[in-house]
Amino acid sequence: MYNLQSSVKEHDEARQGEALMLESTSTKNNGRKLYIESYGCAMNFSDSEIVASIMTGMGFETTADYKEADVIFINTCSIRENAEQRVRNRLREFGAVKSRNPGMVVGVLGCMAERLKSKFLEEEKLVDVVVGPDAYRDLPNLIDKVDDGSRAVNVLLSREETYADINPVRLNSNGITAFISIMRGCDNMCSFCVVPFTRGRERSRDAHSIVKEAQELFALGYREVTLLGQNVDSYKWTSEDGTESVNFAGLLEQVALVSPDLRIRFSTSHPKDITDEVLYTMAQHENICKYIHLPIQSGNSRVLEIMNRTYDREWYTERINSIRRIIPECAISTDVIAGFCTETEEEHKDTLSMMDYVKYDFAYMFMYSERPGTLAAKRFTDDIPDDVKKRRLNEIVRKQQQHSHERLLQQVGKIQKVLIEGFSKKSELDYAGRNDQNATVVFPAEKNYKPGQYVNVFVERCTTATLIGKIVE
C-alpha cells in the first residue's frame, strides 16, 4: 500500500503496530500489565481505546513494553493478505517472550479474530484468547476463563453493539485530535471486501452520545474530531420512541455546533450515498473541514459493477462535479485497487483517466488481494498476474504523485488556517499541523503559540508531501 502524505489518516502506515498507553484512572489495581498494539484502519485504533478502557476498569495498567506485560493484545486487520502476514510475524515475536514466561496471556482481537475464529487457536498455539470486534464487553469473563486454564473465544457479531456508553480514555494521543466512532459494521457487499464478514451489520450510534463525546473532548482541550464509519453517509439513528431521527448531515451539523473552535473531519464517504445535503452542510459551517475521502476503487463501469460498488463512472463523475460546485475549495482523496479480477489494460486506463479528471489531493493505492469468503473469491478468478498488478499500481502511484504535488503547489503563496498539533517530526524548532484540506503544514515554532491553537500560516513553498511556511498575524 502506498500513501503520499503524513497526517491523521483513515489508514496511517506510520501508526501500524503502535502500542496504546493509558494513565490508569481506575481505583482498582490488579497488579497486572496490559500491552495492546493495533493494525489496520482508524476504526481499529479507536476500538483499542475501548478495549483498554474496559481492561483498565478491571484493574490492568498499560505498558509500552510487551516483554513486561501479563496480557498482550494484538488488534488485527484482515483487509489484505499482507496485513494478516504482518500479524502472524508479530505473533512469532510474542511467542519468543511467552516461552520464557508461560503465564503470559496472548489475545488476538479485531478482524482477523472474527475471520478465523477458533481456527486461530489451532493455527497459533501461543494464542489464549480470540475476541471479535463486537465482543469486547465480554473481556472480563474471557480473561477469567484463561486465568482458570482454558482458552477462550468470543466472536459473536451483534446487530446493536456500538459501545456508545464506553468513553475511551485517550492519554497517549496528542491531546488535540481524536477519532469518534459513529457507526459500526457495513451493509455493502463490495465483492473484494472482507469487512462485512468481520465487522457485521451496519448500526449507527446514538447521536446524543456522539455529541456528548465531542463536547467532552472539546472541554479537555481537543480541537479536532474525526467521525468514523465505513460508510458515514448511511449514518441513521432513530431514538427508541421513534420521535427523533438524525441522518449524517444532521449529525455533522450537531457536532459542528459544539464550538466554532472544534474542527470536524469524517471518513469514509461512499460515492453512492454522499448527498448534496451533506455538501451544503459542509459549505455552511466553517469548522467542518473541506476535505472528502471518496474511494473510487476503479474508473471503469464494468469493473465497478463486478466489484459491486453500485455506482458507475458517470455517477461518480457527477458526485465530483457536485462537490466542486458546492464546495469549490474542497480537497478530495480516494482509494484505488489495481488489477481486480478480469481488469483489462483499457479498463486500467479508465482508472488513470478518472484520476486525471479529478486530480485527487491524496490517494491510498492497493494491488488487489483476494480474501477468502468474499464474493469475488467465490465468483471470479484472481487472474491478473502479480507483475501486471504491480506495473498498473506503479502507474497509478506515479500519476498520484504528480497530482498531489500539483495540488500542494496550488496552495503555495496563500495564507492557510492551521491547527498546531505539535512539533514537526524532523525538528523541535518547527511546528506541524494541517490546513482545512488536510495537507500537512510545517512552520517555525514561535514562542507565543502553542499546540491546540489555530494560526494563519503563509505558505512559501512545498515538498512532495508538505507545505512549508511561516506564521502571519
Ligand code: SAM
Ligand atoms: N468503507 C470504505 C469504502 O467503502 O471505501 C473502505 C474500507 S477498506 C478498510 C479500505 C480500502 O481497502 C478500500 O477502499 C479498498 O480500496 C481497499 N481494499 C479492500 N479490500 C481489498 C482487497 N481485497 N484488496 C485490495 N484492496 C482492498
Ligand code: SF4
Ligand atoms: Fe468494504 Fe465496501 Fe463496506 Fe467499504 S463499503 S467496508 S469497501 S464492503
